[in-house]
Amino acid sequence: MKNKNVLKDDTSHFIHLKELYLEILIILTNVMIMEKKLDLTSLLKAYNSYINALEYVKMVESEDDSDNPFYTDEMVRAGLIQHFEYLYELSWITMKKFIKIDEGREDSLTRKGFFRHAGERGLIDDYYKWMEFHNARNSTSHMYDEEIAEKVYISAKEFDKYVKKFILVLEEKVKDL
Secondary structure: OHHHHHHHHHHHHHHHHHHHHHHHHHHHHHHHHHHHHOOOHHHHHHHHHHHHHHHHHHHHHHOOOOOOOHHHHHHHHHHHHHHHHHHHHHHHHHHHHHHHHHHOOOOOOOHHHHHHHHHHOOOOOOHHHHHHHHHHHHHHHHOOOHHHHHHHHHHHHHHHHHHHHHHHHHHHHHHHO
16 A cells, blocks of 8 residues: 555656646747747848838938939839838738747737737737738738829838837847747
């Protein structure tokens, strides 16, 4: 009888150690996954390209337009919109990856719900503005219209401070994992 109790105690201790080991393994695996799968290099490159395009826009807009042909302004606007689209997509994908890795679950939310959740998690601070950027991005894929292009252009010029804040917050959160 005495041997059975000792064996029972050893077994429960072993099971507890095994559970602790599995928890530690899961934590270490998540950290390794975060480091491997949440490489911010592409996002940072896209951000730098976007900032360069935005600076060029500011320079062109501050110049006297009498020497600039129309197509130059049109090309500058189209270039900024393209950088905005690419950076927005990378931001959204990176945000989604971070939440998936950090929470360990797939996202089944609508974009609106997702941005709300990202706001609750502290990744973004203005859910409504990110929805505006989402709508601007979506409007570029449907058809070309001068009025729509102008609205997207205005949104693209405002995106810098929101995406910069997102990147800074994300860099800190990745460090803390």
